Amino acid sequence: MIVIEKVLLVAVMHDKSDEEQFYYSINELEALAKTAEGVVIDTIIQKRPTPHRAFYVGEGKLEEIKEKLEENEIEVVITNEELSGGQIRNLQEHLEVRVIDRSQLILDIFAARARTKEGKLQVELAQYTYMLPRLHGQGTDLSRLGAGIGTRGPGETKLETDRRHIRRRMDDIKKRLEQVVNQRDQYRGNRKKQQLFQIAVVGYTNAGKSTLFNSLTKSDSLFEDKLFATLDPLSRRMKLPSNLEVLLTDTVGFIQDLPTALIAAFRSTLEEVKEADIILHVIDVAAPNKEEQEQTVYRLLTELGADQIPMLTIYNKKDLIEDAEFVPGSHPYLLISALDMEDVKKVKMETESLIKLQWTYFSGFVPEHESTKLAKIRQYTILEKEEYHEERFAYRVEGFVDPNHAIMKEIKEFHQE
Template sequence: MDIEKVLLIAIMHDQRDEEQFYYSLNELEALVKTAEGKVVETIVQKRPTPHRKYYIGEGKLEEIKQIVEEKDIEVVITNEELSGGQSRNLQEQLGVHVIDRSQLILDIFAARARTKEGKLQVELAQYSYMLPRLHGQGAELSRLGGGIGTRGPGETKLETDRRHIRNRMDDIKRRLKQVVNQREQYRGNRRKHQLFQVAVVGYTNAGKSTLFNSLTKSDSIYEDKLFATLDPLSRRMKLPSNLEVLLTDTVGFIQDLPTALIAAFRSTLEEVREADLILHVIDVAAPNRDDHEKTVYRLLSELEADNIPILTIYNKRDLIEVDDFVPSAHPYLMISAIEGEDIVTVKREVEKLIKEEWTYFSGFVPEEKASKLAKIRQYTILEKQTYAEDKLGYHVEGFVDPNHAIMKEIKEFHHE
């Protein structure tokens, strides 16, 4: 696919913090790159509120018309949500495809969803977004052909009435319900086997997938693009004591996520609620690091996952002056996710935090019951195992989850 030429338009409101505004604009540019587009020009206008009819002032609009013509612009993208009317009016005036930030994010999700559930979620979010903006957009949206902002639901369908879209949305919701139920069953099975669960969360592009791959030695998608991972991915990770835990990578969080998407991706993020420990990965070199942290904490709170213990991982240590760094969260680690030694440090720290949550045990396993040792090794953090010749058995000590089924065996051998 040819790289499309994109023009960005943004309005700086009086009440907007300037640094925050420009960060949001850089993020929009990164989103365009992720959607395989190239930002040719960015137009910023200062005005207290967006123009009701065109989003941008009419004088600026004339300037934009010229740029669109001179530079062969194919797509115009605004940094805020447009109303159906604004979008339509701009399109008529400029004669090119006009979308807003939310549509761009939806479009990236449409291109990147891999699983059946992910694809259904995106389709539902796109329809939710389009429905209130549908009037008069049929002809424009029905143009077949690719390009930024046109992926996803079959374009020709959009010429049909709202009823058709509502029926399709109901159908998707029904199908999603089935997928969610299947996932609940799968989670139930996982709970029965009771592996300790660790979820990796963070702002998009903080390095979550790189860390996930290094910790599990897998090769899930790693790209320097926003939203590289959309569908939750779970793999086993072995800790220094040989305890196996389940590690789950999640979709990246982002500011100003379209409301339609937050609702649609809730169930994808609900994996986080099942976690026993959260690894919150932060790009330590991001200019807006504090805002990223706040966005993640706010979303964790909305998911009712803010009571789960968190280990904060400041990633990309190699990109900053470490001496000037002041952490805002504890416990924390400062790492580079591509450094082998740092990965060992993360595993040790995870193990240390698990031990703080679990209960200490010590006991004696007679030789004739030695087969139970493998199970104890698998589900506990076994710190010591020594053979006592005089007693014909093994002294064991370590840490165990007091709610795990293995407690039955531990109690049998436990020294009071």
């Protein structure tokens, strides 16, 4: 049963905070709270040089928060920055409600949305990694599996006293994850043997990646107007205009200030991006700070070692802006709506053009009696021309081929400059 809880957001604006960026992070925190089934009643912001060491906010502001909680019967306080164990304990004792921070909220959403065995293990490991240094501050709320925001903890053990149990459990999860990662590597190896061209769809959370993925592959993966709608990577075959089949993978949405523990735990999930031959980077063109979102994705791609992979930038949700407002920040790019099938065709055509830039041009005649070879060329290359020449009893073919594909050996037999 879904539990809807009243939430109060609390944030400190530091001296060095960029004001526009700060307020966007508040909007994002509100969206995260909504995704976790919370109803944001109000937001309290305090300007101070640095967060209060004991309470995050100053003691005067703390009383204002307490009054707001009592007036509105609010059950959860969510802070915009990571808290120490001591800060969590002090706030909970003073406010007498559950207090969680941005990182814990993100972990909680991931815990609710993980579907695969690997995803669930990774979330559990990330939660333990986050909790271990904060055990003395968590009180009893995280010692059991709960029903409210921030309580989807890993189990029923008393976390604040049993560090050894947590470390043993973390070691066990790491071993199990190694096995899952090995299975994933085998799966990747099999895909490599099939030599399917691989495309990864990446982007900031809620940019419309899954909507585009569905439109491109005509599948029914989960897509909804919530952050992190897709958590586990999903792969489907997609046909390009030339009939070449490629493998398209949808990935978890990127976000600013993703908890360090979560990035580490999801490294193997995001490895899908590193395996890609091309990246489709989807950006919500109507987002108020799309430039910052774009830079967040670039930064995380660099951390993954995927920043050298050819990329097509797709500015999505064009129906939400005026054309005159649009200035692209990256090239090559397309301005589209993922729900417009004409735009989806453009994405396929532009993707095919990018592949041709990476591949080798070929042309020549395939004898009529070598129909098996012709069938392979149709399947594994971008075939742009195919004509039958009666006088030669052969097919004139022209197109582009992956120079590392096994079929290259056969193409070299008839290729003519």
